[in-house]
Amino acid sequence: MTNGISKLLLALILAGGGVTGIGLGLKAQAGLKARAVDMATASKPAETAGSDSQSVDQAKLVGEAKALIKQFAGKLKGELVAAMKADGPAAAVGVCQAAAPTVTEEVNANAKGWKIGRTALKLRNPENKPDAFELKVLQEFEKQRANGADPKKLAYKEIVNVDGKRVFRFMKAIPTGKVCLNCHGTEIKDDVRAQLKDLYPEDQATGFKIGDIRGAFTLSRPLD
Numbered sequence: 534m535t536n537g538i539s540k541l542l543l544a545l546i547l548a549g550g551g552v553t554g555i556g557l558g559l560k561a562q563a564g565l566k567a568r569a570v571d572m573a574t575a576s577k578p579a580e581t582a583g584s585d586s587q588s589v590d591q592a593k594l595v596g597e598a599k600a601l602i603k604q605f606a607g608k609l610k611g612e613l614v615a616a617m618k619a620d621g622p623a624a625a626v627g628v629c630q631a632a633a634p635t636v637t638e639e640v641n642a643n644a645k646g647w648k649i650g651r652t653a654l655k656l657r658n659p660e661n662k663p664d665a666f667e668l669k670v671l672q673e674f675e676k677q678r679a680n681g682a683d684p685k686k687l688a689y690k691e692i693v694n695v696d697g698k699r700v701f702r703f704m705k706a707i708p709t710g711k712v713c714l715n716c717h718g719t720e721i722k723d724d725v726r727a728q729l730k731d732l733y734p735e736d737q738a739t740g741f742k743i744g745d746i747r748g749a750f751t752l753s754r755p756l757d
């Protein structure tokens with residue numbers, strides 16, 4: 534029974550651009566696992582989801598979030614590819630370090646109420662450290678990936694309560710592609726490795742393979 538519903542939940546997450554229609558209060562955040570269990574017992578989350586969906590157009594919010602991600606990812610990748618082509622991956626590490634925060638600020642400045650960033654379980658820049666919500670979602674993404682989910686389709690949304698105010702949160706997994714391996718892979722060239730060690734002495738973001746989840750885009754928007 535519980536298992537069946539967990540599977541349904543997974544299917545929901547994977548469906549339609551990968552977004553569930555489930556809203557749950559923060560107090561239920563003992564873990565997404567607990568959320569899945571709550572789903573099985575049904576009544577409470579259904580109520581919460583009901584009140585959320587009455588007043589909030591979640592499909593519209595998801596559309597906005599996805600558009601922002603597209604813009605943000607496009608700019609980041611643009612900077613990355615240009616730097617790699619111009620001077621190779623070792624020099625591009627420094628460009629990435631300088632450009633990532635600037636691009637993030639730029640996109641945020643035009644994001645009208647939204648906040649967007651990147652986070653990961655294995656971090657390069659400690660500034661990107663996940664909060665409790667992000668940590669649980671990242672772990673859930675990993676679990677689903679281990680169960681065969683396509684990381685390109687993993688996304689999660691929820692309306693959470695922060696100090697009595699509703700906040701819409703959205704996360705989308707970032708898969709590791711071939712170009713990423715230059716700086717996040719298992720066989721990193723010596724000059725790149727030296728550069729990474731210099732700029733990120735605590736770097737944990739290597740050892741990835743194609744198709745691994747490198748991290749996630751994370752967005753939030755206050756609703757009240």
Ligand code: HEC
Nearest residue numbers: 625626629630633651653656657658661713715716738748
């Ligand atoms: C030229 C080296 C380089 C390449 C190639 C590269 N990255 Fe990174 N990546 C970095 C650096 C440097 C940072 C830290 C940026 C910062 O300081 O914010 C970073 C940070 C990140 C982060 C933020 C989380 C964290 O660990 O701080 C994600 C997510 C990420 N990279 C994903 C990717 C993906 C996906 C690709 C392939 C499309 C990729 N990277 C390719 C160098 C690279």
